[in-house]
Amino acid sequence: MSPHxxxxxxxxxxxxxxxxxxQLLNEQLENEVANISSDELAxxxxxxxxxxxxxxxxxxxYGTRGVGYDVEYLVYQIRRELGLDHEWRIxxxxxxxxxxxxxxxxxxPDRGYTxxxxxxxxxxxxxxxxxxxxxxxxxxxxxxxxQKDVSIGVIATPAGAAQDAANRLIKSGVTSILxxxxxxxSAPLGITVRRVDLSVELQILSYHEQRRLTAxxxxxxxxxxxxxxxxx
Amino acid sequence: MSPHxxxxxxxxxxxxxxxxxxQLLNEQLENEVANISSDELAxxxxxxxxxxxxxxxxxxxYGTRGVGYDVEYLVYQIRRELGLDHEWRIxxxxxxxxxxxxxxxxxxPDRGYTxxxxxxxxxxxxxxxxxxxxxxxxxxxxxxxxQKDVSIGVIATPAGAAQDAANRLIKSGVTSILxxxxxxxSAPLGITVRRVDLSVELQILSYHEQRRLTAxxxxxxxxxxxxxxxxx
DNA sequence: GCGACTTTGTGAACGTTTGCACGAGCGACC
DNA sequence: GGTCGCTCGTGCAAACGTTCACAAAGTCGC
Ligand SMILES: NC(=O)c1ccc[n+]([C@@H]2O[C@H](COP(=O)([O-])OP(=O)(O)OC[C@H]3O[C@@H](n4cnc5c(N)ncnc54)[C@H](O)[C@@H]3O)[C@@H](O)[C@H]2O)c1
Ligand SMILES: NC(=O)c1ccc[n+]([C@@H]2O[C@H](COP(=O)([O-])OP(=O)(O)OC[C@H]3O[C@@H](n4cnc5c(N)ncnc54)[C@H](O)[C@@H]3O)[C@@H](O)[C@H]2O)c1
Numbered sequence: 281m282s283p284h285x286x287x288x289x290x291x292x293x294x295x296x297x298x299x300x301x302x303q304l305l306n307e308q309l310e311n312e313v314a315n316i317s318s319d320e321l322a323x324x325x326x327x328x329x330x331x332x333x334x335x336x337x338x339x340x341x342y343g344t345r346g347v348g349y350d351v352e353y354l355v356y357q358i359r360r361e362l363g364l365d366h367e368w369r370i371x372x373x374x375x376x377x378x379x380x381x382x383x384x385x386x387x388x389p390d391r392g393y394t395x396x397x398x399x400x401x402x403x404x405x406x407x408x409x410x411x412x413x414x415x416x417x418x419x420x421x422x423x424x425x426x427q428k429d430v431s432i433g434v435i436a437t438p439a440g441a442a443q444d445a446a447n448r449l450i451k452s453g454v455t456s457i458l459x460x461x462x463x464x465x466s467a468p469l470g471i472t473v474r475r476v477d478l479s480v481e482l483q484i485l486s487y488h489e490q491r492r493l494t495a496x497x498x499x500x501x502x503x504x505x506x507x508x509x510x511x512x
Numbered sequence: 513m514s515p516h517x518x519x520x521x522x523x524x525x526x527x528x529x530x531x532x533x534x535q536l537l538n539e540q541l542e543n544e545v546a547n548i549s550s551d552e553l554a555x556x557x558x559x560x561x562x563x564x565x566x567x568x569x570x571x572x573x574y575g576t577r578g579v580g581y582d583v584e585y586l587v588y589q590i591r592r593e594l595g596l597d598h599e600w601r602i603x604x605x606x607x608x609x610x611x612x613x614x615x616x617x618x619x620x621p622d623r624g625y626t627x628x629x630x631x632x633x634x635x636x637x638x639x640x641x642x643x644x645x646x647x648x649x650x651x652x653x654x655x656x657x658x659q660k661d662v663s664i665g666v667i668a669t670p671a672g673a674a675q676d677a678a679n680r681l682i683k684s685g686v687t688s689i690l691x692x693x694x695x696x697x698s699a700p701l702g703i704t705v706r707r708v709d710l711s712v713e714l715q716i717l718s719y720h721e722q723r724r725l726t727a728x729x730x731x732x733x734x735x736x737x738x739x740x741x742x743x744x
Numbered sequence: 745g746c747g748a749c750t751t752t753g754t755g756a757a758c759g760t761t762t763g764c765a766c767g768a769g770c771g772a773c774c
Numbered sequence: 775g776g777t778c779g780c781t782c783g784t785g786c787a788a789a790c791g792t793t794c795a796c797a798a799a800g801t802c803g804c
Binding site: 581 | 781782
């Protein structure tokens with residue numbers, strides 16, 4: 281496949297927003313909306329309309345002036361750019377509370393991600409079936425990754441085991457890692473690591489909370505603080 | 513309390529890194545490391561040393577030239593800045609897979625967050641005890657939030673119910689929301705909303721995966737792509 | 745076919761974040 | 775007390791990201 285290949289490099293900030301546009305556009309498709317303006321999409325995503333246009337322009341995706349964007353075509357474009365025209369195979373390391381919740385999560389298969397295995401070292405968890413996937417021993421990881429050509433690994437182990445899990449994933453051939461453990465895992469260049477850390481999120485929230493409190497107690501009549509952030 | 517109050521406004525990018533420094537510094541404390549240089553901390557956090565120094569300087573936290581930073585004092589400073597010298601009360605809306613995993617998660621109480629309630633509308637889930645917290649009916653939300661002075665709400669409902677959950681939280685008096693549902697929830701100015709979306713993370717990963725593939729198939733000898741991102 | 749209207753695509757201005765480079769301060773040792 | 779080596783704090787420039795503002799390109803009604 282190669283009608284037109286990834287032209288420019290897309291800025292990180294834009295890449296992080298494309299999935300959100302995609303989700304909103306899919307909702308529009310379900311409501312049989314065939315066309316959408318940058319302004320409408322911007323409202324849905326709670327961002328600036330110029331940003332939407334610029335983001336979309338990176339994909340070379342063309343709207344029609346005076347009209348807007350064809351929703352279906354836009355969905356196609358974004359999916360292609362994000363690599364969602366492939367199917368991605370993933371493994372989960374750690375079959376505890378979080379690992380099990382993830383295994384059972386419908387959001388994976390919905391979007392073209394197939395869970396090829398869930399791994400743990402706890403004997404008592406082995407062979408349990410969670411979310412339709414049997415828990416296997418961590419020692420089988422390399423084999424499954426190689427055999428099924430898995431490229432994404434999810435770490436759902438306790439913090440102490442996360443770096444080891446990452447090492448094993450990388451050694452097995454995984455090139456992208458999503459880490460839920462609250463530690464910084466290091467990886468060689470060429471491996472993409474992203475961290476999702478609940479406590480970091482909470483601490484950012486409490487920073488703003490605290491700020492609100494002290495701001496309120498200090499000056500009573502401030503112009504109007506910008507808030508309602510990176511809305512979700 | 514007001515020994516010295518929040519001086520300047522701290523940049524968002526810095527606020528997002530402070531929790532990570534904090535986590536690393538706490539680990540250092542456990543290892544009885546009393547002092548740390550910006551360079552060492554930078555290595556642990558996988559960022560640039562100048563960035564670490566600048567980040568810390570926003571707090572007015574002073575290191576000692578030629579020596580480094582006192583770990584304990586730095587921990588104190590960051591905690592204060594993030595509002596972790598208060599205890600924050602939170603509620604969780606949605607007691608499904610994710611809500612239950614969150615309720616049972618040790619990471620909350622560890623860091624000064626107290627779960628004051630878990631709420632659902634599914635009769636069959638009411639009064640179950642998950643993670644030491646009894647599941648209550650959503651109709652009790654306002655009462656609990658008011659009575660316990662809850663400021664943070666976590667949304668773990670299906671996507672369709674998330675906006676309603678947010679509305680109820682806000683009406684009840686919550687001012688910060690952490691949303692796990694894959695939708696954009698809108699909130700009035702003055703409410704901080706953060707979104708944690710698994711599928712967004714995966715799509716960002718697959719974008720990079722896809723990029724690696726097409727880059728490899730196009731030019732064989734590129735200088736060396738920067739990767740190994742926002743390491744965790 | 746023309747004018748009124750709409751909405752895109754993008755240059756340019758502006759704001760934020762990063763990273764370098766270096767002066768200044770501190771400790772240690774002579 | 776002087777010198778040396780280390781590490782902080784920060785001015786500055788470059789990179790990155792956002793927003794404005796407007797010409798260009800389209801639709802639509804007549
Ligand atoms: N539970 C949550 O809601 C939640 C939320 C955010 C983050 N987290 C983080 O996610 C991670 C997992 O949380 P959890 O609640 O599922 O913990 P858990 O203790 O329930 O599960 C951890 C699992 O990992 C397994 N494990 C331990 N060492 C392993 C290794 N070396 N290789 C493979 N598996 C190993 C354990 O046997 C266990 O099954 C933790 O780092 C936690 O901080 C959890
Ligand atoms: N399970 C995961 O691993 C996972 C991962 C990432 C994101 N998510 C997202 O988190 C959310 C919850 O996921 P889940 O797997 O726990 O789903 P779930 O279906 O297991 O749980 C949802 C719960 O919300 C309750 N609920 C429904 N409507 C409600 C309402 N109006 N008010 C209060 N409660 C209501 C339901 O009764 C149910 O108990 C979803 O939006 C999902 O996309 C889940």
